[in-house]
Amino acid sequence: MKILFVLGNPRKSGYTQSVAGHVLEGMRDVGAEVDVLDLASVDISACVGCYSCWLATPGQCVHRDDMGGILERLYACDLLFLATPVYYYAMSSLLKTFLERTLPLTSPGITMTPLGVTRNHTRDPERWHGKALAYLAVSALEGGRNLNGVQETFRLTANGLAMELRGELLRPESYLLEFSLAKPRTIGTITAALRSAGRELGAGQAVTAETARDVASSLSPGLEHFVKYSAYYWENAVALGSHATDLASVQSRTARDVRILMSEMARCADRTATARLNLDILFSFTDIGWQCTLHVDHGTCECREGAPAAAPALTITTTTTTWAALFTGGLDVRQAVLQREIVLAGDRSLFLRFHRLFPPPTD
Ligand SMILES: Cc1cc2nc3c(=O)[nH]c(=O)nc-3n(C[C@H](O)[C@H](O)[C@H](O)COP(=O)(O)O)c2cc1C
Secondary structure: OEEEEEEOOOOOOOHHHHHHHHHHHHHHHOOOEEEEEEHHHOOOOOOOOOOOOOOOOOOOOOOOOOHHHHHHHHHHOOEEEEEEEOEOOEOOHHHHHHHHOOHHHEEEEEEEOOOOOEEEEEOOOOOOOOOEEEEEEEOOOOOHHHHHHHHHHHHHHHHHOOOEEEEEEEEOOHHHHHOOOOOHHHHHHHHHHHHHHHHHHHOOOOOOHHHHHHHOOOOOOOHHHHHHHHHHHHHHHHHOHHHHHOHHHHHHHHHOOHHHHHHHHHHOOOOOOOOOOEEEEEEEEOOOOEEEEEEEEOOEEEEEEOOOOOOOOEEEEEOHHHHHHHHOOOOOHHHHHHOOOOEEEEOHHHHHOHHHHOOOOOO
16 A cells, blocks of 8 residues: 655644654554655746646646645555645645646546536546545634535545545644543544554544544533633743744643643542532642632532632642543552542542532543
């Protein structure tokens, strides 16, 4: 299986690069022969629409740049994989420019396709047949309508280039991929699904509906949370000022942000287990010097910044990493208390019931 793996992202430290990286690993797992083309490091001029490649010099563009050699790489592949960030509800201009320059692969003449729309003839059906296309689009906003444009464009592009569409990978909420403290399970599902998609494509199969669904798993349980969680990401970025262009710094600061963890904890409070409680639990995170209160009120729970007005039923003093490990089930709680990694003051019996009161998120 020969794959031309095209990266259409200008930002090399960004999410398209890292998300596409998992797909690439999966393809290599199954021994696919992958030719990686980074569009940010080649010279491809914009199509000028002169139709010389159809009329004056059939199959040849007027531009003398890297695209000539790339057309040969296109002819050589069985699968074309296109990865792009979503820019203004569409693919990046790098990828668009690349696609426009595939015009020499086509020729005059119109064919009606099974999709019920027309396409031009392919120039060399002997060399251009049985090819497939798959794509990955990575966006900051949530899925659904935001991604309709990019999805439709890729579907029509596959049809227009007479290629079978073999995989549609949509990865919305890119920035929330940083919240590994609060969302390790979902992030694990997404990462594994991206690799599976690579394996499926690398083995010459279509991406299954289940894999595509897992790739697109939502990291926020609703619009309200998405808006709040995105705001946390951008607060971290803004706080870094001019250093924020170094994405790694933003990522490490965001990954340690405990606010999402606490907000998820409040969201997942068990209604039945907390039905009879009306109390405050104060958390003091010593590593970041930040306090918050879980306000439990007969089956509902809310996370509020700072200490409560009245004395809390329980005060928990700890670090963000210790607490994240506890919340996601990866900590020996007894040991942590004995070693004073978690210090309790007040009603300790409440703490003993924590796993029932605040089970980790299952979504
Ligand atoms: C010029 C520009 C336009 C963008 N437009 C959109 C958009 O329409 N929808 C969206 O969800 N994200 C949009 N984004 C955010 C990117 O999709 C986001 O940064 C994502 O992580 C992919 O880019 P990356 O690979 O550089 O991280 C835009 C980003 C830029 C720089």
